[in-house]
C-alpha cells in the first residue's frame with residue numbers, strides 16, 4: 703500500500719506500542735522483599751499519587767538504585783505504568799535527599815515513620831495530592847533538621863486532614879451549624895460525627911470528648927496552611943496532650959485501625 707511502511711503499522715498497533723515512561727519525584731513509603739534480588743516499593747509520587755512498583759535488582763550488592771529506595775528517602779524516578787492488575791516497573795531512581803536522624807534523636811525518626819504511615823494509609827493508589835506531597839516533603843525535611851517533632855507532626859496531621867477533606871469542624875456544630883459554645887469551659891467533640899457539637903446536638907452521641915478552647919484554637923491554627931502563626935503559638939503540655947489525644951482517636955477512626963507509630967507519639971514532648 704502506498705505510504706504505509708512497517709514502522710507506521712507498528713505505531714498504529716496498540717499491542718506493540720511501547721509503554722510510555724513516567725517521570726516524577728517520590729517519597730519512599732514502604733519496601734518489601736520480592737525475590738532474592740528484587741523489592742516491591744510503595745512510593746508517593748508528587749504528580750501521580752501512590753504507586754506500587756517492582757524494583758528489579760534493588761537487593762543486589764551493586765543495586766542500580768543505590769540508596770534511593772531507602773525508607774523516607776526522596777528520589778527522582780522513572781517507571782513504566784502497567785495495567786491495573788500488574789505492578790508498575792521501576793526503571794530508575796536517583797536519590798534526591800535521604801532522611802537523616804538529627805544527632806541520634808529517635809523521636810524525629812518515629813515522627814517521620816508516622817508521616818509516611820499516614821501518607822500511605824489515607825491515600826488511594828493513583829490519586830494525586832500534590833499539596834499533601836509537598837507538606838509531607840517539608841515535614842520530613844524539618845524533622846531531619848531537628849525541628850520540634852511534636853509540633854511538626856500536629857501540623858502535618860491537621861494540614862493533611864484539611865487537604866484530604868477530613869478536617870474536623872472546630873468551631874461550628876457539625877450537626878446544626880450553630881456555634882458550639884463551651885459548657886463549664888469545655889466543648890464537646892464528637893469523634894464519630896467529625897467535629898464539635900453544640901449542647902443540643904451532643905445528647906445521645908457516642909465517643910464524645912471534652913476539649914478546652916485552647917486545644918480547639920491550637921488545632922485551628924495548626925490546620926491553617928495559609929498562615930505561619932502555628933510556629934509562634936504557645937502551647938502548654940496540657941493543651942498539647944489534649945490535641946494529641948483527640949487526634950490519636952480521630953486518625954484511628956479514619957484509618958479504621960490504630961496507627962503503628964501512635965505508641966511512640968506520646969514521647970515526642972512539646
Ligand SMILES: [Zn+2]
Nearest residue numbers: 875878900903
Ligand atoms: Zn448543634
